[in-house]
Each structure stands twice: as C-alpha cells, then as structure tokens.
Amino acid sequence: MPSFASLTALVAAVGLVAASPVSLEKRKAFTVEQVEKGKFIRNGAASVASTYLKYGKAVPANIAAAAAAQGSVAASPSDEYDSSYLCPVDVGGTTMELDFDTGSADLWVFSSLQPSSQTAGHAVYQASSSKVKSGYTWKISYGDGSGAAGKVYADKVVVGGVTATSQAVEAATSISTQFQQDTNNDGLLGLSFSSINTVKPKAQTTFFDTVKSTLAKPLFGVDLKYHAAGTYDFGFIDTSKFSGAVTYVDVDSSQGFWGFTASGYIVGNGTQSSTSIDAIADTGTTLLYIPLAAVKAYYKEVSGAKLDSTQGGYTFPCSATLPDWTAIIGGTKHTIPGKYINYAPISDGSSTCFGGIQDDSDIGQSIFGDIFLKSQYVVFNGASTPKLGFAQQ
Numbered sequence: 380m381p382s383f384a385s386l387t388a389l390v391a392a393v394g395l396v397a398a399s400p401v402s403l404e405k406r407k408a409f410t411v412e413q414v415e416k417g418k419f420i421r422n423g424a425a426s427v428a429s430t431y432l433k434y435g436k437a438v439p440a441n442i443a444a445a446a447a448a449q450g451s452v453a454a455s456p457s458d459e460y461d462s463s464y465l466c467p468v469d470v471g472g473t474t475m476e477l478d479f480d481t482g483s484a485d486l487w488v489f490s491s492l493q494p495s496s497q498t499a500g501h502a503v504y505q506a507s508s509s510k511v512k513s514g515y516t517w518k519i520s521y522g523d524g525s526g527a528a529g530k531v532y533a534d535k536v537v538v539g540g541v542t543a544t545s546q547a548v549e550a551a552t553s554i555s556t557q558f559q560q561d562t563n564n565d566g567l568l569g570l571s572f573s574s575i576n577t578v579k580p581k582a583q584t585t586f587f588d589t590v591k592s593t594l595a596k597p598l599f600g601v602d603l604k605y606h607a608a609g610t611y612d613f614g615f616i617d618t619s620k621f622s623g624a625v626t627y628v629d630v631d632s633s634q635g636f637w638g639f640t641a642s643g644y645i646v647g648n649g650t651q652s653s654t655s656i657d658a659i660a661d662t663g664t665t666l667l668y669i670p671l672a673a674v675k676a677y678y679k680e681v682s683g684a685k686l687d688s689t690q691g692g693y694t695f696p697c698s699a700t701l702p703d704w705t706a707i708i709g710g711t712k713h714t715i716p717g718k719y720i721n722y723a724p725i726s727d728g729s730s731t732c733f734g735g736i737q738d739d740s741d742i743g744q745s746i747f748g749d750i751f752l753k754s755q756y757v758v759f760n761g762a763s764t765p766k767l768g769f770a771q772q
C-alpha cells in the first residue's frame with residue numbers, strides 16, 4: 380500500500396502537470412495511477428508494452444525489442460597470452476576495441492583531444508563540442524600504475540546491439556605510457572559499480588547501469604575463453620555456454636567492486652584447504668592474485684618453480700606440468716585446468732614461463748582475474764541485491 384507521503388508526492392507531481400495552462404472548466408477527469416511506494420516505472424517501453432497487452436493488442440516489434448533489450452558481443456584476446464580481452468563497441472558512430480573491465484567504472488576512449496603521436500594505429504573518438512558535458516573531467520589510475528585523464532561527452536554507445544542513447548563517454552586528453560604501448564586497445568569500458576566512477580563534478584553511470592532498466596534481466600554474463608574469443612551477454616544468461624548449474628553467492632559492493640568469498644581451495648587432486656579468500660571478480664586483471672600461503676601451496680607442486688624477484692613473481696620451466704587449481708565457491712568446485720596457469724614466457728622465446736597464479740600481498744585484496752574467469756561462465760547480476768554466479772565451462 381503506497382504511503383500517504385508518496386501518494387501526496389505523486390498527486391502533487393500530477394497536479395504540477397495538470398496545473399499547466401489547462402483552465403479548470405476544460406480539464407477532463409483524469410486518474411492517478413497508484414504505484415507502490417519505492418516502485419516506479421523504470422522502463423517506458425515495458426510500460427507501453429504492458430498497455431498493449433492489457434487491451435489484448437499485439438505489441439509492436441520495436442516496443443517489444445526496447446522493452447527487453449539483450450545482446451552479445453565478442454571478447455577477443457588482445458594477444459597470444461590472453462593478456463586482456465577486447466570487444467568492438469560503437470561509440471558515437473566509430474567502432475572501437477575496448478577492454479571490458481569489471482574492476483573499474485569509467486568508459487574512456489582514445490580521442491581527437493590527444494596528440495596524434497599517441498593515437499596512431501588506434502580507432503579515435505571524434506570529440507565534438509556539441510556533445511561536450513561542459514566543465515566535466517575525469518582522471519583514473521589503475522592498480523598496475525597505468526592511467527589516463529580527459530574530458531566528458533554524452534553520446535550514443537552500442538554494445539552487441541544494446542543501445543545507450545546518452546552514455547558518458549570519457550575522451551582522453553592524456554594516457555600513460557602503458558596505454559601508449561598497448562596498440563590493440565582503444566580504451567576501457569568499466570563494468571564495476573558506478574560508485575567508483577571518476578568523473579567530476581558528478582559521477583557518471585557505467586554502460587551497464589545506463590542500460591540496465593531496459594534489459595530483459597538486469598545482468599550480464601561473461602564467457603572469456605582460453606586462447607580463443609568468448610562473449611559478453613547483456614540482459615540474458617546463455618545456458619549453451621556452460622555445463623551444470625550456476626552457483627550464486629553474495630556480493631560485497633562496498634568498495635565498488637564485484638566482491639565475493641571463496642570458502643576454500645584445492646591444489647590439483649590434493650586435500651581441500653578451508654582458508655577462505657575474499658576476492659573481486661575482475662575481467663580487467665590478467666592473472667589470479669591470492670594469499671601468499673595459497674600461492675606457495677600451489678608452486679610446491681611445480682618442479683622448478685621459484686619466486687623470481689627480478690621477474691616480479693613466480694616462474695617455472697615452460698615445460699612444467701601444472702596442477703589444476705580449484706576454488707570452492709558457494710559450496711561447489713570451480714576448477715582452472717593446469718594449462719591455463721602457464722601465462723606466458725618471461726620474454727619472447729624464453730623457456731622460463733610466468734605463472735598465472737601470483738601473490739596478492741602488494742594489492743591488499745585477492746583478485747580473480749582472467750586466468751580464473753576464463754574457466755567459468757560468470758553471471759554479474761545487478762539486481763537491487765547484486766549477486767555473482769559461477770558455472771564451470
């Protein structure tokens with residue numbers, strides 16, 4: 380039952396509209412549609428569709444489509460080691476290859492505002508003054524020390540056929556050397572919670588948050604693959620992409636990330652450790668970063684493995700046989716095949732390889748990055764109580 384206050388507010392709103400220049404005698408009777416307190420129509424197309432249905436009429440295709448948007452986009456490895464995954468996105472009419480990152484909340488792109496020396500070989504967003512959000516700026520730095528900054532525009536962004544008609548597009552004026560050297564990537568599309576968006580004076584929503592109310596379901600499914608192209612599914616779960624059930628767990632979004640807890644882990648076919656791991660599901664981080672004790676327990680099983688401070692982590696002979704690694708999430712086993720844990724040679728042609736599992740001590744939290752995520756189909760459910768779902772691929 381709506382509260383009196385909300386009803387008053389609603390009547391007042393209607394009253395305001397009705398108080399427009401319609402003189403009393405001409406005003407026709409009108410009804411105030413009661414909506415429950417706290418519930419309001421978030422999806423105009425869905426409301427229009429329900430009206431058609433209410434009067435037994437067919438819902439026009441365009442209304443039906445807008446009412447329950449969904450779509451998929453390919454996620455292709457940026458290099459032979461799956462260092463990151465890039466997805467084609469239509470940004471204001473230009474197709475750009477963006478790194479979809481569930482560990483950040485800014486959609487930023489290489490742009491015409493940068494020195495041309497920085498944009499050679501990249502798709503470039505043409506910043507036009509007619510679309511500028513005047514006085515808005517952004518500046519971001521990532522865990523690996525890379526970063527970028529610039530100005531903000533409002534433009535159409537289309538991902539897998541799902542359209543955000545007026546999305547905050549953060550056009551770079553400057554980017555760090557790591558991004559200058561990363562010739563495949565034209566920017567990032569953040570998919571964390573919008574609470575950590577860096578735009579000032581007013582934080583902007585991620586693409587997902589912008590379109591969420593138009594999606595058939597308020598979620599996206601992530602199917603990254605080992606040395607192959609996968610997909611991001613928006614608004615639906617593609618059950619053809621995994622085996623067995625999806626196990627759902629609670630999300631801690633207090634830091635703006637998709638935080639969750641794994642209750643334990645298993646190295647190879649060994650005994651299950653009941654050491655719980657608080658982690659974030661982060662598509663923008665390449666490797667799996669877990670507590671040092673768990674890292675040591677893993678590499679104890681790998682002949683020739685060592686912590687090489689010169690290389691900045693654990694290495695082993697590229698010929699090593701690597702055990703699987705299993706996380707216990709929601710009481711079920713989620714396993715990375717051992718071969719996924721050979722990330723890459725430490726340098727081109729080297730016979731020493733860099734491990735996909737590394738120590739999280741310098742980070743301050745564990746990160747389940749691509750090395751783990753590519754073994755699962757992961758559901759990022761953005762309902763009012765967010766959830767994470769994991770299903771073995």
Ligand SMILES: C[C@@H](SC(=N)N)c1ccc(Cl)cc1
Pocket residue numbers: 480481482483521522523661662663664741742746
């Ligand atoms: C959350 C990720 S950065 C990202 N995915 N945008 C992260 C944070 C801190 C460190 Cl040290 C390394 C990685």
Ligand SMILES: C[C@@H](SC(=N)N)c1ccc(Cl)cc1
Pocket residue numbers: 463478480482483521522523525557558561564663664
């Ligand atoms: C493009 C790289 S910059 C680099 N090569 N260090 C990058 C940095 C941070 C994130 Cl979150 C995602 C990708």
